[in-house]
Amino acid sequence: MNCKNCNAVMRVDEERKLYVCPYCESVEPFEGVSKEELQGMLHAAMSDVRKETMKEAQAVQAGHAYGDIRSAAQKTKDGVILALQIIYCVILGFFSIGIFTEYVWVGVVSLLQLILMIVSMTMKKKWNQTGEAKYWKIKKGCQIAVILLIIAWFIALTSAQVDRYLNLDSAWPTAGLGSDLPEPEGKIRHAYATASDFYASVTDTSKENYDAYVAACKEIGYTIDAEETDTRYVAYHEKTDNKLTVSYYKEMSEFNVQEDKAIVMNDSWPTGEMAKLIPQPKTEKCSIYQLSQDNLQIYVGDLTHDEFIEYVTECMEAGYDGSFTKRDDDFDGWTDDNVYLRIEFQRGRIMFINVHILSY
Secondary structure (H helix, E strand, O other), X not given: OEOOOOOOEOEEEOOOOEEEOOOOOOEEEOOOOOHHHHHHHHHHHHHHHHHHHHHHHHHHHHOOOOOOOOOHHHHHHHHHHHHHHHHHHHHHHHHHHHHOOOOHHHHHHHHHHHHHHHHHHHHHHHHHHHOOHHHHHHHHHHHHHHHHHHHHHHHHHHHHHHHHHHOOEOOOOOOOOOOOOOOOOOEEEEEEEOOOEEEEEEEOOOHHHHHHHXXXXXXXXXXXXXEEOOOEEEEEEOOOOOEEEEEEEOOOOEEEEEEEOOOOOOEOOOOOOOHHHXXXXXXXXXXXXXXXXXXXXXXXXXXXXXXXXXXHHHHHHOOOOEEEEEOOXXXXXXXXXXXXXXXXXXXXXXXXXXXXXOOO
């Protein structure tokens, strides 16, 4: 029998005594079936459909029929996120504990994040399988706790870094630059030395300790060209020519000690084109700091302040008198050809010269 609507071949439903179209779902009763019988069969069929639909919905919600209803893509995504979270927390934990061994709690915070993330992912899976609201609430609570712990981790890490910096004890050097200085009373922090300078911060001290330290430095020879105020002392050593700077900070109960190595004057006056742009000083002791095609920086030794003034005058007579600035201890001047000159009288026997050709 063909369907009256779409002309497709209809299938036979013996149980309901109906012809059913598999395409448009039209139905036709067998011959001899009354109208009342047909209505009863349709009502029973609709009732069966509703029951089956309710059973399927309940099964999906409870997870009994279909289990985890997540798609394959969602499962993969959740797995990748969980793996990244585990790697993040493990690395974070080992980093914190390894770097800040005295602050193990910083690492513990990151490990708690790991545990909460795993619980959160597990609760999400449980909720997908069962649909029970309690799992969703636990998942949300874990996520909020993780966010709070991340904030706590950054606060703890910052606090650990600051605390580590402020409480970094150092030993006074026994060799190299700084070892010639007397060891001060108080906690020595952040002491470091390079080939040219030494620095240390002394905390938990007093003004009396600062005054005593300055006096001790004077006794060992730091008295040349001294400049002294109530909270700062600058002087050069009578033999090594090293520069000492001691500064006191009352608010922090600390003073800083800095020693700068003396400039070694063992170069001869350069003979290149840059050196010809300025007069040659009378002294033969100098140290070339930088020399290029357009820039010369050089230290000149064994020069008095009067000789510095004379040299500035020579430079002005040589053409460095454009837009010049002249003070007691420094000079800036220009030539008509855009050549810049700076001269500094840095101490009783050293003068710094910088001549630079500007390209504009």
